[in-house]
Amino acid sequence: MSVVTVQLGQCGNQVGQQLLHSLLCDAQDGQRKELCTASRERFFHQDIHGELVARAVLIDMEPKVINQSISRAARSGMWRYGETSHFSQKQGSGNNWANGFCVHGPAHREVVEELVRREVERCDRLSGLLAMMSVAGGTGSGVGTYVTQCLRDVYPKSFILNHLTWPYGTGEVIVQNYNSVLTLAHLYKLSDAILVHENDTVHQICSQLLNIKHISFADVNSVIAHQLGSVLQPALTADSQGAYSRNPLGELVSALCCHPEFKLLSVSSIPQVPLASMAYSSFSWPSLLKHLRQMLISNSKMEEGIDWTVRPPAAAERSRSLTAGSFNTSLANVLILRGKDVYSAETGGFEDPALYSSWLSPQEAFSVWKSPVHFNKYEKSATLVSNSQALLRPLDSMVGGAWNMFASRAYIHQYTKFGISEEDFLDSFSSLEQVISSYKQLC
Amino acid sequence: MTQSVVVQVGQCGNQVGCRFWDLALREHAHVNKKGLYDEALSSFFRNVDSRKCDGEAHFVGGRIQHLKARAVLVDMEEGVVNEILHGPLREMFDSTQLLTDVSGSGNNWAVGHMTYGSAYREQIVDKLRKAAEHCDCLQCFFLIHSMGGGTGSGLGTKVLSLLEEEFPEVCRIVTSIYPSAEDDVVTSPYNSILAMRELTEHADCVLPVENQSLVDIVKKIKHISDSGKPGTVIRRESAVISGQGGLIGAEKPFDAMNNIVANLLLNITSSARFEGSLNMDLNEIAMNLVPFPRLHYLVPSLTPLYTLADVSVPSRRLDQMFSDAFSKEHQLIRADPKHSLYLACALMVRGNVQVSDLRRNIERLKPSLPFVSWNQEGWKTGLCSVPPVGHSHSLLALANNTCVKTTFMELRERFTKLYRKKAHLHHYLHVEGMEQSHFSEALSSLSSLIEEYQQLDATKGRFMPDAPRLRIAR
Numbered sequence: 001m002s003v004v005t006v007q008l009g010q011c012g013n014q015v016g017q018q019l020l021h022s023l024l025c026d027a028q029d030g031q032r033k034e035l036c037t038a039s040r041e042r043f044f045h046q047d048i049h050g051e052l053v054a055r056a057v058l059i060d061m062e063p064k065v066i067n068q069s070i071s072r073a074a075r076s077g078m079w080r081y082g083e084t085s086h087f088s089q090k091q092g093s094g095n096n097w098a099n100g101f102c103v104h105g106p107a108h109r110e111v112v113e114e115l116v117r118r119e120v121e122r123c124d125r126l127s128g129l130l131a132m133m134s135v136a137g138g139t140g141s142g143v144g145t146y147v148t149q150c151l152r153d154v155y156p157k158s159f160i161l162n163h164l165t166w167p168y169g170t171g172e173v174i175v176q177n178y179n180s181v182l183t184l185a186h187l188y189k190l191s192d193a194i195l196v197h198e199n200d201t202v203h204q205i206c207s208q209l210l211n212i213k214h215i216s217f218a219d220v221n222s223v224i225a226h227q228l229g230s231v232l233q234p235a236l237t238a239d240s241q242g243a244y245s246r247n248p249l250g251e252l253v254s255a256l257c258c259h260p261e262f263k264l265l266s267v268s269s270i271p272q273v274p275l276a277s278m279a280y281s282s283f284s285w286p287s288l289l290k291h292l293r294q295m296l297i298s299n300s301k302m303e304e305g306i307d308w309t310v311r312p313p314a315a316a317e318r319s320r321s322l323t324a325g326s327f328n329t330s331l332a333n334v335l336i337l338r339g340k341d342v343y344s345a346e347t348g349g350f351e352d353p354a355l356y357s358s359w360l361s362p363q364e365a366f367s368v369w370k371s372p373v374h375f376n377k378y379e380k381s382a383t384l385v386s387n388s389q390a391l392l393r394p395l396d397s398m399v400g401g402a403w404n405m406f407a408s409r410a411y412i413h414q415y416t417k418f419g420i421s422e423e424d425f426l427d428s429f430s431s432l433e434q435v436i437s438s439y440k441q442l443c
Numbered sequence: 444m445t446q447s448v449v450v451q452v453g454q455c456g457n458q459v460g461c462r463f464w465d466l467a468l469r470e471h472a473h474v475n476k477k478g479l480y481d482e483a484l485s486s487f488f489r490n491v492d493s494r495k496c497d498g499e500a501h502f503v504g505g506r507i508q509h510l511k512a513r514a515v516l517v518d519m520e521e522g523v524v525n526e527i528l529h530g531p532l533r534e535m536f537d538s539t540q541l542l543t544d545v546s547g548s549g550n551n552w553a554v555g556h557m558t559y560g561s562a563y564r565e566q567i568v569d570k571l572r573k574a575a576e577h578c579d580c581l582q583c584f585f586l587i588h589s590m591g592g593g594t595g596s597g598l599g600t601k602v603l604s605l606l607e608e609e610f611p612e613v614c615r616i617v618t619s620i621y622p623s624a625e626d627d628v629v630t631s632p633y634n635s636i637l638a639m640r641e642l643t644e645h646a647d648c649v650l651p652v653e654n655q656s657l658v659d660i661v662k663k664i665k666h667i668s669d670s671g672k673p674g675t676v677i678r679r680e681s682a683v684i685s686g687q688g689g690l691i692g693a694e695k696p697f698d699a700m701n702n703i704v705a706n707l708l709l710n711i712t713s714s715a716r717f718e719g720s721l722n723m724d725l726n727e728i729a730m731n732l733v734p735f736p737r738l739h740y741l742v743p744s745l746t747p748l749y750t751l752a753d754v755s756v757p758s759r760r761l762d763q764m765f766s767d768a769f770s771k772e773h774q775l776i777r778a779d780p781k782h783s784l785y786l787a788c789a790l791m792v793r794g795n796v797q798v799s800d801l802r803r804n805i806e807r808l809k810p811s812l813p814f815v816s817w818n819q820e821g822w823k824t825g826l827c828s829v830p831p832v833g834h835s836h837s838l839l840a841l842a843n844n845t846c847v848k849t850t851f852m853e854l855r856e857r858f859t860k861l862y863r864k865k866a867h868l869h870h871y872l873h874v875e876g877m878e879q880s881h882f883s884e885a886l887s888s889l890s891s892l893i894e895e896y897q898q899l900d901a902t903k904g905r906f907m908p909d910a911p912r913l914r915i916a917r
Contacts, residue, residue, distance in 0.1 A: 068718065213799075401819075414733070430915070
């Protein structure tokens with residue numbers, strides 16, 4: 001079953017191109033016929049010349065980035081984007097969510113729906129839609145939200161997973177908090193699951209783990225592509241009965257998002273080492289899993305600098321507060337293991353009820369996916385997709401920053417002139433406060 | 444890719460504009476080696492086949508035939524425009540883009556705004572419309588003028604209000620040259636304040652530039668290059684004051700200063716013209732830097748001012764470039780933003796700079812820069828991969844900072860000195876359509892603007908508690 005990727009805005013298009021590229025490079029690495037077939041089928045189709053064409057639609061309000069992504073893909077010689085699978089305009093959204101959502105989105109609705117429809121119809125069976133965007137700008141956030149709304153209308157029974165890139169805390173865009181709040185509040189009602197990468201976290205991985213001195217967006221994007229790829233590359237799940245799963249998005253959503261109030265997913269991956277060191281590194285499943293478990297409960301995204309003093313609270317101590325201890329309660333987790341000796345990996349540590357909230361049993365809260373084939377040159381790798389309190393702090397500070405700005409009514413005139421009212425802002429704020437409150441009280 | 448139209452009004456406006464076109468050609472020639480009419484060129488130039496009498500424009504991708512600037516030149520005297528038309532840039536402008544008269548405005552805002560404004564209204568709108576029609580997707584009007592004279596100030600602001608009327612959707616970015624205190628035009632304070640009101644009401648963004656700052660920067664560069672110390676030889680074409688490599692040969696007096704302003708315009712539009720890892724379009728500038736509609740005065744600063752020619756001297760560190768952008772000496776108005784309050788700040792970087800360098804420097808400089816309480820993270824950043832000619836990287840900082848209030852207050856003082864005595868007032872009131880109320884209204888508009896900046900300033904350093912958040916009923 002296939003996944004149609006919708007790349008929105010500069011970030012969505014840059015990350016999307018790298019994601020597809022790393023998925024294909026991995027699939028074609030060495031002798032792994034079954035994985036290769038499954039992966040190619042999932043993300044690409046073959047044209048009449050036998051060339052691989054991505055099942056993807058590229059959307060942006062200005063043409064530079066789309067042109068770059070298309071030419072990068074073509075240069076690889078391994079795959080390309082469909083010739084007519086993109087849509088761009090001449091002028092961007094000006095970092096203005098309202099401009100994206102109220103003006104550009106509706107203006108180009110039909111064209112975009114048509115492009116997606118063509119890709120969907122090419123799939124034998126649609127597994128779901130993956131929308132990729134950032135939340136800080138105007139197109140990814142505003143047009144992206146509008147497009148998600150349209151997709152929800154047109155494909156009410158399909159799974160829609162939104163992959164969001166959250167900006168650096170110290171601004172890339174001054175009104176990023178407004179754009180983020182408006183996006184998240186709307187997406188929460190439309191999306192099945194929201195998978196988040198934060199620029200700050202990925203940047204740290206680049207500098208501390210990968211030892212990159214001058215970090216560029218290309219480096220950041222390739223880490224995101226690696227982590228996301230390790231989730232989306234085919235794997236064997238409990239439901240797939242010995243073959244590669246044909247319903248990745250559906251299984252991810254049903255394993256992790258059992259409650260409409262809890263849709264925020266974070267990703268951690270281990271190991272992450274520079275390519276140059278890989279030849280000298282050896283990994284063991286017990287060590288990898290031990291680190292990953294501690295990363296989960298201490299809310300650390302890297303295997304360095306983990307706080308080993310954080311422990312799950314005893315049953316009696318469970319309290320509902322953001323600040324009490326730094327233990328990260330999970331609602332549900334999916335652990336994805338890839339590589340050598342994967343069947344010998346002991347995952348019992350993740351089934352400890354103390355890790356989870358009280359209303360799901362660990363058997364319901366925890367799933368494991370495995371693949372005996374390694375991913376992206378790592379002999380063994382483990383990725384954890386979590387629905388937990390991990391994103392609570394960044395979400396809280398995003399909403400807090402936006403609220404402070406809103407209290408002074410700064411920049412509001414820029415939004416109201418395109419049709420967003422103060423009421424709409426207030427609605428978005430209350431929705432997100434609700435989400436924050438729910439996650440805070442998770443225990 | 445979008446297009447922009449430059450509207451240059453008055454002597455100063457046209458001289459600066461002329462330098463801008465010269466440097467723009469130089470920049471594109473440097474980057475565009477194949478002679479193809481690419482998207483970057485099309486943002487400021489049309490490609491025309493001059494053999495055909497209609498001069499039909501060619502599409503992007505073909506060879507360059509004949510470049511015409513997307514510009515409208517307005518002056519009520521013929522001198523400056525004639526000079527342009529007899530100089531090496533004459534081929535870039537055709538007669539439909541020009542509007543001139545003979546007698547000038549006599550340094551009188553009222554003559555420029557009221558008399559010429561109404562007499563030439565139709566013609567101006569017509570020429571603007573023609574320029575707009577040649578654009579596929581017009582994003583922005585750049586207005587260049589001075590505040591102290593009659594034409595640039597008076598007619599220039601009339602053009603601004605016409606732009607708002609006829610093209611409300613298109614962004615208006617105004618570069619205004621403010622007179623220094625020793626300006627030789629006695630009535631420059633009157634002209635400036637009357638023009639200020641128009642800028643506050645009709646512009647999307649204003650980039651104020653003070654003559655005195657330009658003079659200081661030119662002096663500084665000349666001092667370095669003349670000092671004769673080893674390792675201080677500047678690469679000629681790299682200095683922000685230099686027109687080296689452009690078409691126009693010998694440098695004239697105001698050329699050095701005008702080149703700085705021309706470079707400012709080139710850098711502002713660089714991310715819209717060339718590619719980069721973090722693009723910044725022109726409409727993003729207004730969106731991010733203007734939190735309240737009237738407070739749209741953005742203080743520009745350009746670094747580096749030059750690169751050293753001697754390659755054995757280690758090139759200035761990247762970090763020094765960032766520090767310099769916030770120093771008093773690099774601001775284009777005489778103000779010290781570090782000691783006032785930042786409402787927002789944009790950093791437009793060109794050249795071989797990565798996002799990590801940008802972040803590191805922001806982290807480093809943030810503690811010493813006071814930001815308003817609700818915009819502590821108020822940074823807008825853009826990375827363009829193409830550096831300016833002669834440099835490996837450069838930085839343009841645009842700050843929405845309360846330090847502009849000092850400039851305005853000084854202006855107001857000079858105004859009041861004259862106005863109290865009603866000096867020269869009759870020259871203005873004699874002009875049809877001009878009344879005393881224009882003066883008092885302009886003054887009160889400026890005073891309330893200063894007051895708004897004052898109020899924000901008052902919050903500086905004061906601890907502002909976070910606004911109490913919405914509570915959710917459980």
